[in-house]
Amino acid sequence: MLSLSHQLLIAKARALVGTGLVAEIALDETSSDGDASVGFLHVRARPSWDLAFVQHCGYWSHRDPSTGRSSWPIPRNITRSELAQFGTARRILHERPSTGDIFLQYGPSRKAFVHVGIVMAVLDEGAYELEAPYFDLYTVEGDTGVHGQLRGGKTLRVRRRLCPGRGDRFLSWMELDPHVQQLARSLSLPAASIIRCA
Amino acid sequence: MMPTSVRSTVSLDGVPPTTEAMLILALVWPSFEPEIRCYAEKLSKAPDDQDDLVQVALIALWRSDPTAYDLLLRDDVAYLRSIMMNRMRDVYGRHRLRLAKLEAEAGPGSEHSRRIAAEETDFTKMSASHLRALVTQIQEA
Numbered sequence: 411m412l413s414l415s416h417q418l419l420i421a422k423a424r425a426l427v428g429t430g431l432v433a434e435i436a437l438d439e440t441s442s443d444g445d446a447s448v449g450f451l452h453v454r455a456r457p458s459w460d461l462a463f464v465q466h467c468g469y470w471s472h473r474d475p476s477t478g479r480s481s482w483p484i485p486r487n488i489t490r491s492e493l494a495q496f497g498t499a500r501r502i503l504h505e506r507p508s509t510g511d512i513f514l515q516y517g518p519s520r521k522a523f524v525h526v527g528i529v530m531a532v533l534d535e536g537a538y539e540l541e542a543p544y545f546d547l548y549t550v551e552g553d554t555g556v557h558g559q560l561r562g563g564k565t566l567r568v569r570r571r572l573c574p575g576r577g578d579r580f581l582s583w584m585e586l587d588p589h590v591q592q593l594a595r596s597l598s599l600p601a602a603s604i605i606r607c608a
Numbered sequence: 609m610m611p612t613s614v615r616s617t618v619s620l621d622g623v624p625p626t627t628e629a630m631l632i633l634a635l636v637w638p639s640f641e642p643e644i645r646c647y648a649e650k651l652s653k654a655p656d657d658q659d660d661l662v663q664v665a666l667i668a669l670w671r672s673d674p675t676a677y678d679l680l681l682r683d684d685v686a687y688l689r690s691i692m693m694n695r696m697r698d699v700y701g702r703h704r705l706r707l708a709k710l711e712a713e714a715g716p717g718s719e720h721s722r723r724i725a726a727e728e729t730d731f732t733k734m735s736a737s738h739l740r741a742l743v744t745q746i747q748e749a
Contacts, residue, residue, distance in 0.1 A: 524677075559675055560675070
């Protein structure tokens with residue numbers, strides 16, 4: 411089994427930028443990658459495939475050809491809400507991004523996470539006056555538009571500003587690596603700090 | 609005029625703008641602007657106040673990050689519109705309160721209005737440049 415590595419995920423995601431490959435895969439599958447709790451998504455012609463893009467990159471970048479198995483720790487066929495619940499239950503859902511994290515963008519109008527993608531780099535951080543901090547990120551996303559809009563239908567590299575104060579979160583899946591967890595236990599430190607040091 | 613906050617986001621040297629800034633300037637703001645301007649005109653008759661209120665709406669839009677909304681859905685568009693209009697109403701309400709307070713303080717017979725009246729008539733307290741401007745104005749008239 412391959413060790414969890416954000417470089418593998420990012421390399422896979424970057425290779426798919428500008429292609430429609432994942433869109434085809436996601437739309438061929440009948441899995442519900444759109445958020446099932448949001449009724450009006452079903453009115454639309456197609457389900458959103460932003461989460462399918464992340465899952466596709468994660469699964470195939472961590473697949474060991476010799477065994478035919480992938481070490482990607484995130485369960486398949488889950489919705490964005492379930493992904494957030496998965497992260498909360500394992501204490502890997504944070505308000506601060508790291509390279510390779512999965513970002514979850516919150517939509518205040520739907521009161522749910524509306525978009526996900528992969529953090530390629532944390533470019534900058536700041537704070538609006540009297541408000542929570544924000545992070546400027548380079549991300550790779552599926553089903554986005556040239557202006558970063560939802561359901562844009564493209565796989566693109568995007569410069570995006572996310573703000574935990576608005577509800578945006580970051581899933582640090584690297585903390586699920588057994589080696590990281592073992593090291594964290596032996597040093598009595600949280601897994602997040604091991605990842606940040608690495 | 610574009611607010612400083614938005615301008616600095618789009619004009620960082622060599623760094624592409626963040627998506628929410630691009631989305632606002634390219635797509636969202638042009639479609640909202642006429643309606644927002646109408647609403648500003650409804651709130652205030654003063655052109656300066658109207659411009660300020662339009663800027664308040666633009667900043668509110670930028671802060672709310674339109675990339676988190678599906679702009680093809682009527683509900684999401686209405687939600688964004690309500691964010692902007694509520695913010696305009698809040699800011700204008702506070703502005704009017706402040707003005708009313710100032711007017712109350714500077715009402716007829718108040719210390720403030722007496723001081724202003726005294727300064728207006730006492731030419732010895734005027735600066736030289738102020739006096740020169742006043743004389744020029746009178747000559748031109």
